[in-house]
Amino acid sequence: MEGHEIVGFVAGFGTTFAAAPDLLAILKRRSSQGMNPTMAGIMGSFQIMWVYYGILIDSMPVVVWNIIAVVINFLMVGVFFYFARIGKN
Template sequence: MDAVTVIGLVAGAGTTFAALPDLVTMLRRRSSRGMNPRMAAITGSFQILWVVYGAFIGSTSVVLWNVVAVVVNSLTVAAFLAFRRRERPRADAV
């Protein structure tokens, strides 16, 4: 494996898992407090474009890392929405 491939794999892993600490924190706290899902949603949207781009240029590493990143960002948004729904005061609880 050449140096360029190694750099690409390391860079892909770094950006792919950059959102993981937010997801883990939210799951540990079991709360959406302090989280903003917009960044994960925006990043995930552009990572879908990276998947398409990677497919066009035939780059397995670009496609692979960005598919994993889309999954991580989707899980972050889903967890946020689930915890947020549970934390909202219900009208009938008054």
């Protein structure tokens, strides 16, 4: 693995899992209070474009990291609405 590939791997890992601590905190406290799902939704939407870009340039790391990031961000949105709905009942 060359130097630029290592940098790309580390950068992809970092940006992909940046939202994971917030997701885990929401799940732990079982509340979406204080969370705005808009950013996660926007990030997930644009990461879909990164997946497409990765396909265009034939870069499997770009595709894989961004698919994982899309899942994390849309889980954030889903968890937000799940706990928001439960909180109203």
